Amino acid sequence: xxxxxxxxxxxxxxxxxxxxxxxxxxxxxxxxxxxxxxxxxxxxxxxxxxxxxxxxxxxxxxxxxxxxxxxxxxxxxxxxxxxxxxxxxxxxxxxxxxxxxxxxxxxxxxxxxxxxxxxxxxxxxxxxxxxxxxxxxxxxxxxxxxxxxxxxxxxxxxxxxxxxxxxxxxxxxxxxxxxxxxxxxxxxxxxxxxxxxxxxxxxxxxxxxxxxxxxxxxxxxxxxxxxxxxxxxxxxxxxxxxxxxxxxxxxxxxxxxxxxxxxxxxxxxxxxxxxxxxxxxxxxxxxxxxxxxxxxxxxxxxxxxxxxxxxxxxxxxxxxxxxxxxxxxxxxxxxxxxxxxxxxxxxxxxxxxxxxxxxxxxxxxxxxxxxxxxxxxxxxxxxxxxxxxxxxxxxxxxxxxxxxxxxxxxxxxxxxxxxxxxxxxxxxxxxxxxxxxxxxxxxxxxxxxxxxxxxxxxxxxxxxxxxxxxxxxxxxxxxxxxxxxxxxxxxxxxxxxxxxxxxxxxxxxxxxxxxxxxxxxxxxxxxxxxxxxxxxxxxxxxxxxxxxxxxxxxxxxxxxxxxxxxxxxxxxxxxxxxxxxxxxxxxxxxxxxxxxxxxxxxxxxxxxxxxxx
Numbered sequence: 326x327x328x329x330x331x332x333x334x335x336x337x338x339x340x341x342x343x344x345x346x347x348x349x350x351x352x353x354x355x356x357x358x359x360x361x362x363x364x365x366x367x368x369x370x371x372x373x374x375x376x377x378x379x380x381x382x383x384x385x386x387x388x389x390x391x392x393x394x395x396x397x398x399x400x401x402x403x404x405x406x407x408x409x410x411x412x413x414x415x416x417x418x419x420x421x422x423x424x425x426x427x428x429x430x431x432x433x434x435x436x437x438x439x440x441x442x443x444x445x446x447x448x449x450x451x452x453x454x455x456x457x458x459x460x461x462x463x464x465x466x467x468x469x470x471x472x473x474x475x476x477x478x479x480x481x482x483x484x485x486x487x488x489x490x491x492x493x494x495x496x497x498x499x500x501x502x503x504x505x506x507x508x509x510x511x512x513x514x515x516x517x518x519x520x521x522x523x524x525x526x527x528x529x530x531x532x533x534x535x536x537x538x539x540x541x542x543x544x545x546x547x548x549x550x551x552x553x554x555x556x557x558x559x560x561x562x563x564x565x566x567x568x569x570x571x572x573x574x575x576x577x578x579x580x581x582x583x584x585x586x587x588x589x590x591x592x593x594x595x596x597x598x599x600x601x602x603x604x605x606x607x608x609x610x611x612x613x614x615x616x617x618x619x620x621x622x623x624x625x626x627x628x629x630x631x632x633x634x635x636x637x638x639x640x641x642x643x644x645x646x647x648x649x650x651x652x653x654x655x656x657x658x659x660x661x662x663x664x665x666x667x668x669x670x671x672x673x674x675x676x677x678x679x680x681x682x683x684x685x686x687x688x689x690x691x692x693x694x695x696x697x698x699x700x701x702x703x704x705x706x707x708x709x710x711x712x713x714x715x716x717x718x719x720x721x722x723x724x725x726x727x728x729x730x731x732x733x734x735x736x737x738x739x740x741x742x743x744x745x746x747x748x749x750x751x752x753x754x755x756x757x758x759x760x761x762x763x764x765x766x767x768x769x770x771x772x773x774x775x776x777x778x779x780x781x782x783x784x785x786x787x788x789x790x791x792x793x794x795x796x797x798x799x800x801x802x803x804x805x806x807x808x809x810x811x812x813x814x815x816x817x818x819x820x821x822x823x824x825x826x827x828x829x830x831x832x833x834x835x836x837x838x839x840x841x842x843x844x845x846x847x848x849x850x851x852x853x854x855x856x857x858x859x860x861x862x863x864x865x866x867x868x869x870x871x872x873x874x875x876x877x878x879x880x881x882x883x884x885x886x887x888x889x890x891x892x893x894x895x896x897x898x899x900x901x902x903x904x905x906x907x908x909x910x911x912x913x914x915x916x917x918x919x920x921x922x923x924x925x926x927x928x929x930x931x932x933x934x935x936x937x938x
Contacts, residue, residue, distance in 0.1 A: 329596050330518045331549060333397040333412050335440065336422035337430035337793065341452045345422060345491040346385065346398045350584065352494065352507050353387035384547065384598055386582040389511045395582060395598045399436070409436050411534040411609065411668065413443055414625045415549035415598060418518030420510075421447040421468070425459035425488075425500075426760075428467045431731050431795035434475070441477050443625075448485050448517055450510065454500045455490040458761045461500045485513055521596030527552035528615035529561060531601070532622040536609050536666040542578055542602040546613065551622060553615065554594045555579055555601065563607035564614060564621040571611060577603035608665045630671050630684035631726040631772055631796060634691055634895075635708040636660065637680035639905055641914060642819060642845040647907035648704035653679045656705055659698060670694070684713060687794070688776065692892045699891075699906050706903040706914075709895060712773045715799060724799040728775060730768040732782070734790040739764045741785050749774030750803040771803040772796075777896025809899055812858040814851035815915060816844045824881040826865040833859060835887045837913065847918030849902065852887065860920060889913075901926070 334342045386395050397416060399409045413419070419440045423429055429437075440447055449468050451461045465486050472482055487510050489496035496510040497503055530553065533546045555561070555576060562573040580587040580600040593599040601613060612621040638644075638653050645651050650659070657674070660681055664672045669690065673682040685691045688710055695707060715724050730751065734742055736758075743753060743766065751770030759765040775794060782792050814833055824840040836851040844850060844863055853859045889897060894904045894911055901923070905912040917923045 328392045329520060330392060330394045330418065330514055331397075331416040331521055331596070331598060332394065332418045332420055332514060332518055333399055333409075333416045333440075334420045334422060335399050335409060335413075335436040336452075337424070337427070337432040339424075341424070341491045342422055343398055345420075345450070345452065345489070346396060348491050348494045348507055349387055349396065349510075350385065353389055353511075384582045385585055387584070389515065392515050394511075394514060397598075409439060411625060413439055413445065414532065415534050417445070417521055418514070419445050419447045420450050420514075422450045422452050423464055423468055424456075425451050425454045425461045425464055426456045427733070427791075428460075428464045429471045431729055431793045434471060435795050437471060438475050441472070441475050441481055446481050446484065446517065448487065448510075448513055450487045450489050450496070451500075452489050452491055454488045455493060459500070460760065461488050485517055487513060521549070523550065523595035524552035525554070525595040527595075528617055529553035529555050529559070530612060530614045530618055530622060531555070531599075532624060533607060533609055533611050533613065536607075538662070538666075539602070544605055544607070545580070545600045545602050546604060546607055547598065547600040548613070549598045550593060550595045552595050554592055555599070556592050557589075561613055561615055563604055564612045564618070566610055566621055566624060568619070568621055572604060572606045573616070574603050574605075576601055609668050629713075630669060630686055631713055632687055632691065632710045632776075633682050633684040633713055634710050635675070635680050636683050636695075637677070637706050637708075637903075639704040639706050639907065640679075641706070641848070641905050641912070641918070643843060643905075643910075643912075644704060647909045648699075648702045650701065650703045656698075656703065657681060659701070659703065663694060686796075688892060688895065692895065695895075695906055696891055699908055702908055704905075704907045706905050707895065708903055708916075709898045709900060710776050711900075712771070712776075714802070717801075723802045725802050726772040727769050727797045727800050727803075728772050728794045729797045730770050730775065731793045732766050732768075732790055733759055733763055734766070734786050736762055736764050738786045738790060739766060742766065742782065742790070745778075745781065745785060746770060746774075748807060749778065750806055769797055771806070774803070774806045777893075780893055780896065809897070810856060812853035812856055813849045813902075813913070814853050814859055814861045816846060816848045816850050816863055817860040817920070818862050818864045819845045820864045822850070822863040823866050824883060825867045826863050827883055828881050829865070830861055830863060831884060833861065836884070837887050837889070838863070839886050840881075840883065845914075845918070847915045847920075847923075849913035849915070901930075 334345060336342045384395060384397050386393055397412050399412050421437060423433060451464050453459065454461050487496050488500045494506065495504040496507050498509060530551045531548045533548045535547045537545050539545050557576055557579050559576045561576065563571040565571050579590050579593050581590045581593055582598060587600055610624040636656060638656065639651060660672045660683060664670045669686050671684040675682055683691065712725050717724050732742055746768050749770060751768040751774065753766060753768050755767040757765055779792060782790055814830060822838055822840055822842045822844055827836055827840060830836060830851060834852045834854040838850050850863050891911060894913060898904060898913060901916050903914055903916050905914055915923060917926055
């Protein structure tokens, strides 16, 4: 297929991938001249638009001088690296996008290592060269250094560099070149990226790289055809990674990517990226093939998850008020469905049939899953994230995951950030000025110490710092890390909160609820200024007497409550607390609502700790 190119656009988060795809679509004539198109048109998911990040990999296609270019927009955040790893296996080239100011960042390193390992020859696009602090040639040199560190071969080191401003819609061979359009980039893709190395005359074979559910077509499986062709109604079978046949079925639809649409086609040929419907049990990393094929296509191993959380049914007194999906069976089915299409997530059933262990790459990935379920009408209770430990197979020592952390901060905040991360057992490996009064500091830190740190980091840098994290390796246990220093205020009654009671509680610490809020026994209503938990009564009304009239002193002024986002709430809680998640509410609560049971469990935990030490 000499007139076909398959490429992925990879980069660190917020370096401009999705904006670049927008421009390529516009300049290839996909949209009418007067058609109004949203920005970041590829980020079609509500959560993607709200958070400004790409979560799911998506395919599109453009035509340029009789050559069709299939483009895959991939996530830039390390938590969604499982998507990137799979996608790279079905393309023949990558556009590596790097910010002209920030240069290569941790996620750049991650995706580049995966691409080079597959033998792909990247085209480097230095984007945002119109920024005031842009340093395009220095960034080009930094990319070369990165390739060298990652053991790129001579062909890969001889990469072409394009300088661009995706926002302004132009690309050139040098930063001061003609700022006209994206023709230079289109031409470089056609010239540099090889046509798919496939067998058009062989029997049909396709490795499934992404999966999604469609209410009309059922399961839709996307991948690149490795050999042969496929038509609707063809009889083929699916082979698992272990070589066993999963199912045999007929293809009900063959869908090809044309612009932003997925259109039915009568035939698809080797090299093209297509979506196939008609298989109910087949999933990611399985092989669809003609009946005579018995061996599966090799699939990329996915890096293992490093973080786990417990998802359980919502058993609070207010359960079932908001959501319509509250049973353990519904939660279990939804989680297993997620694990089918998202190979970076692992689901394990616990001894308690109402709770499930969900392991993933990071807080953001698990937070997105919880938020998605919440919007689908689920109610659940989730625990604080915990890292997944393992034993060193040679020494038997306990090991935990470590991450490479790169922070860009104003010079005045570097000291406080170094001190804060040192307390979390981070080890500084590099510190250098990055221009514009900023310092770039690199740490190797235990993942355990980074849980919930992002909010503190933004506070320490007054919202100006940028922090990037990437899994580094498993290493020896780093020792005790100090946790939350404050206790919480726990409601000892059920009912609606009263302004008079809350006013008296404010001196104990910041509140997390306002007046007239329904609370229950064991629910967290605020933060205690001291290190211990305190049971309080947020329902206590003013005692009325002959002297104290009911209308006197009614105008109570309360400080606005401390509102936590989902990710902040998950990071805030301790091991004996849960976040109650419903479509309309986020509530913090104690794992055991009864105070006597809490004391019993606390004593048991202390005894267990004494035995271990």
